[in-house]
Amino acid sequence: MRYGQRRVFDALDVDVQGGSLRAIVGPNGAGKSSLLRVLAGVQTPSAGSVTRAKRISLISPSSRLPADVTPRELAGYGPALHRPWWRLGVPDEERALVDAALARVGLSDRADDAAADLSDGEVQRAWLAAALATSPSAVLIDEPTTHLDLRYQIEVMTMLCELARGGIAIVTAIHDLTLAARFADSISLLAAGFIVTGAPEAVLDATALTRAFGVRITTHRDPIGGFIVCLAG
Amino acid sequence: MASVVGRQVVDRTGTLPSSAARTGVRFLCLILLGALLVVAIAAALAAGSVRVPIETIVSSLAHPGATGLAHTVTWDIRLPRVLIAACVGAGLGIAGAMLQALFRNPLVDPYLTGVSAGAALAATLGIAAGISFFAIPLLAFVGGLGCALIVTLVSSGHSVGANLRLVLAGVALSALCSALVTLVLLRNGSSDALTILSWLAGGLSGRGWNDLGWAALYLAVGTAACVLLVRSLNALRLGSLAAAGLGLNVGFARLQVLGVASLVTAACVAVSGVVGFVGLMVPHGARRLVGGDLRWLVPASALAGATVVVIADALARTLMPPTEIPLGVLLAFVGVPFFLIIARRPVEL
Numbered sequence: 200m201r202y203g204q205r206r207v208f209d210a211l212d213v214d215v216q217g218g219s220l221r222a223i224v225g226p227n228g229a230g231k232s233s234l235l236r237v238l239a240g241v242q243t244p245s246a247g248s249v250t251r252a253k254r255i256s257l258i259s260p261s262s263r264l265p266a267d268v269t270p271r272e273l274a275g276y277g278p279a280l281h282r283p284w285w286r287l288g289v290p291d292e293e294r295a296l297v298d299a300a301l302a303r304v305g306l307s308d309r310a311d312d313a314a315a316d317l318s319d320g321e322v323q324r325a326w327l328a329a330a331l332a333t334s335p336s337a338v339l340i341d342e343p344t345t346h347l348d349l350r351y352q353i354e355v356m357t358m359l360c361e362l363a364r365g366g367i368a369i370v371t372a373i374h375d376l377t378l379a380a381r382f383a384d385s386i387s388l389l390a391a392g393f394i395v396t397g398a399p400e401a402v403l404d405a406t407a408l409t410r411a412f413g414v415r416i417t418t419h420r421d422p423i424g425g426f427i428v429c430l431a432g
Numbered sequence: 433m434a435s436v437v438g439r440q441v442v443d444r445t446g447t448l449p450s451s452a453a454r455t456g457v458r459f460l461c462l463i464l465l466g467a468l469l470v471v472a473i474a475a476a477l478a479a480g481s482v483r484v485p486i487e488t489i490v491s492s493l494a495h496p497g498a499t500g501l502a503h504t505v506t507w508d509i510r511l512p513r514v515l516i517a518a519c520v521g522a523g524l525g526i527a528g529a530m531l532q533a534l535f536r537n538p539l540v541d542p543y544l545t546g547v548s549a550g551a552a553l554a555a556t557l558g559i560a561a562g563i564s565f566f567a568i569p570l571l572a573f574v575g576g577l578g579c580a581l582i583v584t585l586v587s588s589g590h591s592v593g594a595n596l597r598l599v600l601a602g603v604a605l606s607a608l609c610s611a612l613v614t615l616v617l618l619r620n621g622s623s624d625a626l627t628i629l630s631w632l633a634g635g636l637s638g639r640g641w642n643d644l645g646w647a648a649l650y651l652a653v654g655t656a657a658c659v660l661l662v663r664s665l666n667a668l669r670l671g672s673l674a675a676a677g678l679g680l681n682v683g684f685a686r687l688q689v690l691g692v693a694s695l696v697t698a699a700c701v702a703v704s705g706v707v708g709f710v711g712l713m714v715p716h717g718a719r720r721l722v723g724g725d726l727r728w729l730v731p732a733s734a735l736a737g738a739t740v741v742v743i744a745d746a747l748a749r750t751l752m753p754p755t756e757i758p759l760g761v762l763l764a765f766v767g768v769p770f771f772l773i774i775a776r777r778p779v780e781l
Binding site: 236239254256257258259262265267268269271272273276277280281282284310311329333339 | 451454659660663664666667669670671673674676677678679680723724725
């Protein structure tokens with residue numbers, strides 16, 4: 200993948216299975232967002248090919264929403280794009296899909312509130328509902344926890360875990376290494392054009408992380424949860 | 433999964449509007465706009481140097497074959513002109529709403545793609561060359577579409593930055609066309625200059641049933657196409673990347689939106705000259721009434737645009753009798769204060 204003269208990454212092999220949560224971590228500029236866009240088919244790679252499942256949704260939940268859009272409307276935009284052009288009204292199946300997606304992210308009681316009245320966590324969940332309503336086999340999420348406080352971060356990552364258990368392949372680019380270690384089934388570390396994929400314990404090695412991020416990183420074990428905690432500095 | 437911590441504090445003095453209530457309010461707004469349009473058409477038919485009472489208008493409409501001065505004035509002069517005004521207003525309103533959604537910018541108007549500049553240049557060259565006045569609208573249509581096509585082609589390519597490239601290309605080509613128009617005006621002498629300037633200033637004087645046929649045809653085609661594009665436009669409101677992420681072929685959708693908006697705008701400019709501000713102001717007002725969802729904004733913009741131009745055209749021919757104020761000039765006088773107000777209080781798309 201190149202941007203002008205800058206080669207972002209070469210020859211990546213990325214394999215994502217349904218029913219699992221994959222976290223893509225790495226320093227800024229490593230190409231996490233580019234990789235997600237290429238996987239989703241939104242951006243064409245400079246070279247190479249992608250074999251993908253039929254329906255993939257890509258969302259960037261920290262994106263601003265127009266102030267008057269409600270979660271129900273947002274969730275409806277995706278299915279409307281896949282509706283046959285000659286069907287003018289909203290079919291019942293589509294309404295049911297939207298309701299189910301909103302229920303899955305816990306927004307049924309806020310479905311008709313304008314985006315201006317929603318909290319940041321609710322906006323993130325509205326984007327998730329929009330992705331789910333298209334009945335995807337995979338959901339790619341670019342930075343699901345930006346602008347969220349600690350509680351909402353845990354809430355959103357827990358929800359992504361549950362969605363993955365439900366059979367959808369979830370791939371998320373995330374800055375927070377500890378959240379990735381705690382919730383992801385597997386981690387891809389993308390740095391300097393290379394990708395290393397494996398279980399959190401295998402990939403989140405202090406030496407590799409220090410080299411990738413250019414700052415001293417140490418790894419520890421959380422005494423209660425048992426997951427890896429990464430600390431910088 | 434109710435979360436209380438971190439939720440914004442919102443003053444809730446009553447229940448928030450439900451989906452059904454919001455839909456009901458929007459529907460009511462459309463009904464009211466429709467009623468306003470009917471009233472505006474009736475007033476426009478009645479107004480003018482020959483006063484025609486409402487009962488006479490109704491009787492004329494019910495009996496197309498009747499004779500008499502009032503009937504001739506109503507059927508042959510005012511009715512086609514008023515209906516053309518409605519078509520032009522509706523077309524510019526729809527095109528403005530579509531392009532503002534595509535560019536996610538409330539300051540976009542339908543002439544962004546260079547349609548008015550291309551149409552003006554083609555009409556100017558045609559008038560200067562002595563081409564029959566009946567052919568000028570067709571020339572303007574072709575010139576407008578041609579310019580929009582060049583702008584679209586020049587700005588095509590990588591999806592990143594496509595909107596900015598289009599704006600720049602539109603500005604550049606419009607400047608070029610304006611310069612050429614000025615050149616022709618200066619070279620050709622005063623008689624042609626007056627004809628050219630009055631065409632450029634916009635107006636519906638002398639437009640008849642023939643012109644209405646073409647205007648209505650292009651408006652019908654454009655509106656039908658726009659209805660099919662509403663889903664794509666709603667997704668594009670979220671941004672190109674978000675829309676692509678939900679499954680939209682953004683490049684193709686952009687071309688469709690630009691094509692339909694340019695077609696409708698070119699048809700309007702061909703029949704009415706350069707009528708500014710409608711495509712910018714009307715979607716703004718409509719958005720404050722029914723919100724930004726294109727399923728409501730498109731019909732609201734069409735109805736409101738039709739009403740504005742019908743009223744403006746009636747004022748243009750009745751404010752300073754026996755002369756007519758050019759439509760574009762009148763709308764500029766109304767549009768500039770409106771533009772300054774909305775520039776101070778921008779509404780999110």
